[in-house]
Amino acid sequence: MIEISNLTFGYSKKKLLFKNLSLKLQMGRIYGLLGKNGAGKSTLLKNLAGLVFPLEGYCQLKGYRAADRLPGFLQELFFIPEEVYLPGSTAIQFAKSTGHFYPKFDEAYYFQMLAEFDVPQSSILNNLSFGQQKKVMIAFGLATNTNLLIMDEPTNGLDIPSKAKFRKIIAAALTEERCIIISTHQIRDLDSLIDSLLVIHEQEMVLNKSLEEIAERIHFSSSAPMDKELIIYEEANKIGLNTMSINDKEALSKVDMELLFNAIINDHKSVTNTLK
Template sequence: MIHFSSVHFGYRKKQSLYRDLKLEVEAGHIYGLLGKNGAGKSTLLKLISGLVFPVNGKVQVMGYEPRKRQPSFLEKIFFIPEEIETPDINVTVFADDYAPFYPRFDKQLFLKLLTEFDVPLKSLKQMSYGQKKKTWIALGIAANTELLILDEPTNGLDIPSKRQFRKMMAAAMTDERCVIISTHQVRDLDHLIDSILIVDEGSLLVNAGIDTITEKLAFVQFSNEADAAGSIYTESNLMGTSAVMLNKAQRHDSRMDIELFFNAVTENSAQMKSLFTN
């Protein structure tokens, strides 16, 4: 669905953000895009959407070059940015204004999602930030595009709404659809994503499915720090020591800790990149 071939990009001529970036993203998956502040997560989403253009290299999304912004491409993609803007109109009129751009838009689904999100059918100006965010999420799901991109979608949502968001996203998935979610709040992605992308310092460190990660790595809690010797990465906590280690024993009971994995990757980028590079 998405193919990056030796992509170079920078906002300044002499300062590159991405260098020789190669990326493959497939349909039928929910990807979690992770990275530190300034690592280039939002820029990567904009490259996919055609909002910024590569300096060198080629980006292809569903066979299109996003930079051309063709209507036949735009109707297949829905991008919800981190910073949202909404006009001073009724929420149903808002949906009616967007519907013509998306041939598969389902208004009944949109209204159903608003009800599940507990969003009132009133003017967007009268809504809280969280209600506006939920309106955009409902709109993106109801557009039924092949590619749905969300940048920090859970910002502004309370705990029940985050749970409802995960439920909605899981229900919206099909084998033909791809969802990419960029977030700092990795705990919000638990039990939702099935693949992880991690970017750092202009490089793609990891592009792997959860199953692949847990085949290669074990996430283990030790009561004694000494028992974690030889681990790739460790963190101390109230329960003892959490560790990421090579899964030599094929521990099938090892549940992945996304936050721990991210910290391990950024702390040991060279080792982890080599581990997950085909």
């Protein structure tokens, strides 16, 4: 389990990004982390990875505190930032020089993922396009087999076929011993991949629910319900309305994550109160 406890962080004490933020994340899940620009998504991921240090509180993985950056912690976490910088070596050389830091690194799986992404093993990494470099990092991160895999905007730079491959590969890589966190603005890219949703807003984690839990409480539709009092949020589209309403029936609808996010930004209490 990954735990964040009373996390308070700011790049200056006068302007905090988080204050007393707490949550627990479970293994065997793919979390989507959403938030407005500047809400602190990337910074939260860096706290989890031990790359920045909280003013108060802590992040913990398997009993290790992230800020201590002990070897046992670093071996169980891999972080793929939004901007990647790879060395002037081949993918094969990169595996030889870096893979040994991860006890469960699977070199054969790494090369298999490179082949899936159409990245030649002999290419000089820093000569590759940004999208190809992203694919190398995703392939390597998956091959480390760490308990926690963190990805910040992983689909940026990927073309449409590569995004489809990414979704397929990530879904297949999830195990009961692994937790995957993906921060993104491209909600539609990950619509069929994410099974749990995190939303950070106004220094708080206002949502931490599985899509199944959300669908049980909220009905998503392209038409308004007969009972207007059930409506939580509505948004005009080209042909009518997209609506969120209290689910008073047993039928489950597909969660519209973009609509849900917009509803939370508009009035997060009405959404979170429904989901309690």
